[in-house]
Amino acid sequence: MELTSERLKHAILGEAAVKLRHTPYSILDDETFVVMEESEAMYVPDLGVGCGLISHVEDPELVKKSGRMFGFWGTDSTRNSDRVFIMEHFYKNAKVIEFENLAEFRAPTSKPRIHTMPYNWGGTGHLVLNDCIYFNRFNTSNIVQYSTIEKKIVNEVEIRDAAFGNMAPYQWAGSTDFDLAFDECGLWLIYATLQNSLDIVISKLNLETLEIETTHRTNWRKQWSGNAFMACGVLYVLKKYDEKYTSLNYIYNTHTDTYKYVDIPFTNAFEWNTMVDYNPRDKQLYCWDKGHQLVYNLSMEASDAL
Structure with missing residues (x-):
């Protein structure tokens, strides 16, 4: 029609x-759509940190099996710190668990620190940056920044026109309407709007205020996506979250506002991968797959090689 x-x-x-x-x-x-030369369309600047396009994702390494089927885990992406943060489930929870380091997290017994957020969060697309926890306030279009040092909210911003309340989640739903990401280019928010036909929208957020600085509108439906992440200013979409052997099948380059269909093999070891985050400190993916915390090593190549 x-x-x-x-x-x-x-x-x-x-x-x-x-x-x-x-x-x-x-x-x-x-x-x-205007078709560009592939090398121009997929150009990614080095940024002085060896940036490029992901060409290969290694098989996952199991860090630990803990917690519920769904959740978030990661380290502070901007601090030279070994602290590990856990946020279990995708709703009805406000307790963030902090471990001193990976060894303490892996230990069968430990005494972690607990941070209680003022609100429940929605989804699993959280972040820890500069001693702050960033999350989507459950069943709203608000992004919250909570300081673990000051023990209070330091920013809360409504993302206008954003779909929320499981209107535009990833394939598995779980209130994943918003996915925060941090890479070599800064802080990003992956979400969708009715104005963009519920296709993925990528907005770069100001680290200090959470205000939107730039926005990129893709042509890929968010509900088609198993998950997504940002690396070197490029969006990567996971084809399936619940199939063991799947792929990264769509990329969108914010440097050139162009997209490409790709086929980069990806393994969901436990076939229920509900969180995928890239950490620019170690250039690894952090995943939560059916209650298992995993890391993936990546290979990057010059941006005209893919």
Whole structure:
């Protein structure tokens, strides 16, 4: 069906998003894309830290099996610190568990530190940066920054027009409408809007204020995605979260505002991978797969090699 009215299209999208929830649907726009030379389209600057495009993802290394089926784990991406943070489940939880280092996290018994957030979080797309915990406040379009030093919220910003409340999650739902990411280029938010037909939107956030600085609108439906992450200013989409042998199948380059379909093999060792984060400190992926905490080593090549 062709919708000649932009207003009608958004009205239908809005009603469908509320009524259908997790039922797949789509309205395709007839748009003409400018085809660029591949080397130009996929150019990624080195940024002085060996940036490029991911060419290979190694098999995962098991760090530990702990916690619930769903969750977040990671380290502070901006501090030279070994502290490990755990945020179990995707809702009805506000307790962040902090371990002094990886050895303490792996130990059968330990005495971790507990941080209690003022609100429950939604999803598993959290971050820890500069001694602060960043998360989406459950069932809202608000991004919260909580200082573990000051023990209080230092920023809370509403992301206007963003879909929330499981309107635009990843494939497995779980209130994953928002996914925070940090890479060599800064702080990002991966989400979706009705204005972009519930396709993925990538916004770069100011580290101090959480205000949106730049926005990139992709042509890839967020609910088609098993998960996603940012590395060197490039969005990578995981095809499936619940198949052992899958792939990274779509990339979007924010440096050139161009996209490409790829096939980079990826293994979900326990076939229920509900969190994928890139850490620029060690250039590894951190994943939470069916209650198992994993890391993946990556290979990057010059940006015209993929």
